[in-house]
Amino acid sequence: MRQQYKDMFPAWVDFIDEDFDLVLSNDADSLLSCLFLNKMFGWKINYFYDFNALYQIKPSDRDRIYVDIDVVNGKGWGNHVVLINKTDKINKQMANLNTIFKVHQANYCKKYSASTFLTILSYYNYPLFLLPREAQLITLSIDAGFKGFYDKYFQQFNYFYIHNVLDMDYLFDLQKQYSKDDFYNVIGTYNLHEKIYLQNGKLATKIKLDELAKLFNFNKDVINDLFSATFTQIQEFEDVCIPLNANPNIDLSxxxxxxLTNKNFAKLSLYKEGVQHER
Known part of the structure; x- marks a missing residue:
């Protein structure tokens, strides 16, 4: 990532010697991001969040990093648009390009549409170009980050973020060699569209974990330990979807x-009554 944009990120992302707990969400973007942060800095996944509840493996007083989860308060990596209006209050502890560039409902089409995983790889200057071509294609396929390249209008934003911000021009050029269908085939091959969920207190998924671990050099023991751990619910939420046209102002207290899941639709998790709020 180019330094001028790295300088806009919250300071904590450089506290790599601290011991954080990671919070995993329910998709491939969060999982690969967490596995990368574990590989690089030794941070362990101790929590799982599925928008209806928060679960933990064991009690901990370490600070949490929410990964591919745009929390209203707390530290995290994200890639979603979280502003309805440009002047809305932001969580300054979120490492999110769409927050940094003040993307909101009115300019939603200018958003960074690639993955949280790609943001993290770029921020920490990871040499993705040294990994197999298939790994590079997977990185572009997560969250369908490639889609903007194949649209005449959106290609300018695909270029801006991948080339100018992330400084990964080889990925922009890589898109020229493949069709949209090629990338959708990658998504299907590795089940990148599948969710992660809890089954009898343990994580389960149809995402092709073994293949991904091999391509990205992730420790299989870490993955096996994660999917054999027992998670206990510690917080419950109400998962709410709101059309923005009917609700231009949303109370986030x-x-x-x-x-924002699209220009005119918002998704939020609300604390349920009687549940202690996250610190």
């Missing part, structure tokens, strides 16, 4: 997470 009782919200745990919030994001």
């Amino acid at each position: 009782n919200a745990f997470s919030f994001a």
Whole structure:
């Protein structure tokens, strides 16, 4: 990532010698991001969040990093649009390009549409170009980050973020060699569209974990330990979807997470009554 943009990120992202707990969300973007942060800095996944509840493996007083989860308060990596209006209050502890560039409902089409995983790889200057071509294609396929390249209008934003901000021009050029269908085939091959969920207190998924671990050099023991651990619910939420046209102003005072899922639709998790709020 180019330094001028790295300088806009919250300071904590450089506290790599501190011991944080990671909070995993329910998709491939969060999982690969967490596995990368574990590989690089030794931070362990101790929590799982599925928008309806927060679960933990064991009690901990370490600071949490919410990964691919745009929380209203707390530290995290994200990639969602979280502003309805440009002047809305932001969580300054979120490392999110769409927050940094003040993307909001009115200029939603200018958003960074690639993955949280790609943001993290770029920020920490990871040499993705040294990994197999298939790994590079997977990185572009997560969250369908490639889609903007194949649209005449959106290609300018695909170029701006990948080339000018992330400083990964080889990924922009890589898109020229493949079709949209090629990338959708990658998504299907590795089940990148599948969710992560809890089944009898343990994580389960149809995402092709073994293949991804091999391509990205992730420790399989870490993955096996994660999917054999038992999670216990510690917080419950109400998962709410709101059309923005009917609700131009949303009260986030009782919200745990919030994001625009498209220009005219918002998704948020609200604390349920009687549940202690996240610190």
